[in-house]
Amino acid sequence: MCAGVAMGEDAVLSPGQVVINALAYSLDLKTLDQENQAAEARVQQAKALGLPSIDLEGHAFRYEGLEDSSFGPNSIIPAIDSRYGASIGLTQPLFTGGRISGQKEGARFSRDASALGRQSATADVMLQALSVYWNWSKAYYSVKSSEAAVAWMEAHYADMQVQQNAGLVTENDALSTEVRLEQARLSLENVRGAVRLAQAQITWLTGIEWASNNIPQEAPLPVEQALDLGTDVVTEALSNRLERAARRLELKSAEEQLQVQRAGYYPQLYLTAKYEQARPNMMNIPPQDEWQDDAFAGVAVSWNILDWGLTRSKVAEAGARAEQARIRTRQTDDAIALEARQSRINLEVALRRLSVALRAEDSAKLNLRSASDLWQNGMARHSDVLDARARLTEAEYEVVAARSDVALTRAMLEKAMGTLASSDE
Template identity: 25%
Template sequence: MIKKISIFLGILFFLLFGSSIILGSDELTLEESIKIALDQSLSIYSAKEEIKAKEFEELSAKADFLPKLSSSYTYTRLDNGTVNDAKYTTYPYNPLTGSHFPRSVSPLDTNTYQFNITVTQPLFTGWRLTILREIASLGVDTAKIQKEAAIQDLVLNVKEAYFGILKAEKLENVAKQAVEQLKANLVVSQAFYDEGIIAKNDLLQTEVQMAQARQNLIKAKNGVEITKSLFNKLLRRGLNQRVKIKDILDYYPISLLLDQCIEKAGQNRPEIKEVSLNVMSAEKAIDLAKSSYYPSVTLVGNYQREADDILLGSGPGEDPDNWTITLKGEWTFWEWRKKRHDVAAARAKLAKANYILNEIKDNIQLEVKEAYLSLREAEKNIQVAKKAVVQAEENFRMNEERYKQQVATSTDVLDALTLLTQARTNYFNALSEHNIAWARLERAMGIGYDAETK
């Protein structure tokens, strides 16, 4: 009996509190959101596949150093006229008769079957194979850096979407507060109108303001839904899936100077690393073009079996097998300056890569400065907006009390409420822009969320 009661109480506890526990666990933190996005992102999958492709290309380049083994099987048929034209008469000895007899034979067979196995080993290619392997290795490094850049871009997008939801929810709350305060003011205005204290125009003004506030609330709710859909898209979830995130909208002061931020960007930005690798590849491309100035040396081994039988069988006294070893040197020494032009083209591409690198560095410095100044601007706006909210709340309270005492008009109250709503909106806009500016500065510096700067 006691056991049954315990089971019943356990089920009852789960029904009462279990659902709330489960719902509470659905709240996502920023770190959890980033992890889900990284695990589900198609762009990250694509970057990983690009790394695999470049690794296989590197293995392919390494395989060119090893001997290559090939085989072939051929069948050749000659027309009878050609075979007959090649016939000649021999006089073999017949030991039974003790005399020679005439016999027509042809050195050509109507049907010829040939099987070959060839081994080719490059000995010297003007360092061409070595350079190609090094370029392939740089390709792997470039793909890894591109993946790093894709991760940083995705993290920034998730942060912007995350803080966008928090901003939209705050603005929705501001709109709700405005509606509630207008409701209270409308009750007072209706009472004053019923008593003949205020004119119909004053009551209508409050009602129009209420309608506008409700429209603003509808717009704010729609903004929340849009930001949540964007968030779900980044996490590759259903667009209409429920979203509940932890509120971390707060002020984080910055201790870094602008020069320090620019220095970090120069050290960490994957775009600089990627273009630097492109410069190295361009340098290798010059050496690759120069490799054509040198001769190539190749060792070739070949085994051949030839017979007039499809199974390559041979008769008594026949030797259908032969093999050869060939050391082949080849040097193309004149191509009407083609090699010189190839080298010149490779040098021009190197110069282009260096220009792109310098331009990337300049753009990143500008990007860091813009993000840094935006963060500083948001910091100042937060302090100003926070103070304005306190002042606007007091102004609204005073005008509301004065209106109740009929020493202020409904217009004064509505104006004070408009100022309060705008002050609250400005504060949450500044606070969200501050957090987004932090995320953009981190991306501009090429660092992650857990970096030492925060």
């Protein structure tokens, strides 16, 4: 699948476009959709267990070698070679010790947990798409900086060759410039490779071969601090994160499964009824070679009083599974709290790093201008100029990286706090 605009002018691809297409294409989400359908089907299965079941039966047999039987001189049971019959029966559970109700409740809890898991996975896919997007942006705008550095070095190298031919600079100065030029070219190829890798990842995430003239937007400079320092990120994360609610539903489902297994300790009571037409009808003595009907209704009780520990073992297993679910719930709470704290710290560090990088970029520009002026006036070494240019290139990269990192860490914090799905990005 291909997307994009006609070749020519660059077309900015927004992070929102990448996220939307990643969500639409995600095979992980499609898999979870099928899991949700399976969970809903299990709910319907559990509901059906409590409803009456109606069974139709029929038979037609042909016997050979039968003989008449008698019970005394006046009681003869004739040999009937052909036998036919049809019946309809109804069975309705009346008491199952909580087995059916536990299965229904457990299935509903599992279905709801599955639905929350699907919503939680949406945030994971969104963050994955944003991570790839901002890494693409970082690499793309690093290319711009590296291209500017290479262009400056090429112009400077050409100037150095002219001055070397005129005897104004040494061969060593020209060679050092050439070395720095090749280093700048190598750095440029590295970041170009990073751009292609990021584009390949976006194609993998979205299933779309984007046009080659699609470019990312540059990460915005934050106008103000992105996070209110008074925000209790842990409390908000524990309140919002769907994984936490899903774990609690899974725990309830496991507890219901424990109730299902405990039902094995109790008797099972069923209402049963049946109507039958048969030829001969063996309920009549003596049977006659003609169609006759019969019907009955009653209750049936079954109670397994000795299974050599089978029920007890099933209860023990279900209890252990419920305790596992309880532990996973606590683990999820701890993981959410840690993720929220780490994400907040990462954002604060990224914001401070951006502030320092912007100041460093301004200083590097002044340093290059000063070093160039001093060298042209014979008051500085040529290596000072090359070092100043290298420091400016590095400072420009740090600004690009810091801007992208601020955008990414902000998305990570929103995901950690359970608000990414409702964000504008």
